[in-house]
Amino acid sequence: QDPEQRLWEAERRERALHGRLACLEEQNRQLLGQLAESQSQEDSTARKEREVMLRLKEVVDRQRDELRAQAHEILCKSRDTEALQEQLHRFMAMNEELRHKVAVVQAQLKSALEQKSDLEAAMLQGQRETSRRSRTALENQRPEPGTEGAPSPSEEPQHQDGDRSPAHCCFSREELQQILQERNELKTNLFLVQEELAYYQR
Structure with missing residues (x-):
């Protein structure tokens, strides 16, 4: 009873x-x-x-x-x-604390998955960009019909510089990884702050 x-x-x-x-x-x-x-x-x-x-x-x-x-x-x-x-x-307080910890772990897992997805997308984009530049370089090296002889030495460095200039505008893989990691850390910290605020407002 x-x-x-x-x-x-x-x-x-x-x-x-x-x-x-x-x-x-x-x-x-x-x-x-x-x-x-x-x-x-x-x-x-x-x-x-x-x-x-x-x-x-x-x-x-x-x-x-x-x-x-x-x-x-x-x-x-x-x-x-x-x-x-x-x-x-006491049990209710422990349950609330466990729910908060689970939410934090889920946020960290979500951030890690997003970071992995972003890295894979960035690597795929980098591979596509590298492949595109390689095809462009090969096409530029082919002699056009009706032209005689190889390009002058003064023109060749210009083509090489032109091929390299887009590369200088791109980030390296390490830089992309660091940028994505910093962005995900900021997102995680923001989520944690929001969770803490909601926890103490109850």
């Missing part, structure tokens, strides 16, 4: 016993009044009333002991309920 339900049942029984105790105490007072009025009666009547009073006292004492036992039981159950609530709060 649920601790709160048991606690409610115990409180209900306690209230009922308190009502019964008040009723018995009222009866006790009434009997005491009757006893005072009947002091002039016969000894047998007084003896019977004393017996009734003793029985009532026994009932009241027994019910008082029951109330004390139930109050002690309620106190123990209340402490158990508080301990369970504290344990639940």
Whole structure:
């Protein structure tokens, strides 16, 4: 049974016993009044009333002991309920912390996958650019129809410089990797800051 339900049942029984105790105490007072009025009666009547009073006292004492036992039981159950609530709060805090760590790991994994994808795309683009420059260089080296002789020495360095100029405008593989890594680190740090902010705003 649920601790709160048991606690409610115990409180209900306690209230009922308190009502019964008040009723018995009222009866006790009434009997005491009757006893005072009947002091002039016969000894047998007084003896019977004393017996009734003793029985009532026994009932009241027994019910008082029951109330004390139930109050002690309620106190123990209340402490158990508080301990369970504290344990639940600790579990919830641990769960929230684990969810936060999982989100951080997922962000790092996502960043690593994006970095890998970007590197593969950059390498593929570099290979395509290298292949394109190679084809362009081969086409430039072929003699055009109707031309005689090889190009003059003064023209050849110009073609070589022209072939090399686009290469100087491109980043190396190491530079691309460093740029992508820095960008992904910034994205990861931004995500972590957003997660921390959302965590402390809860």
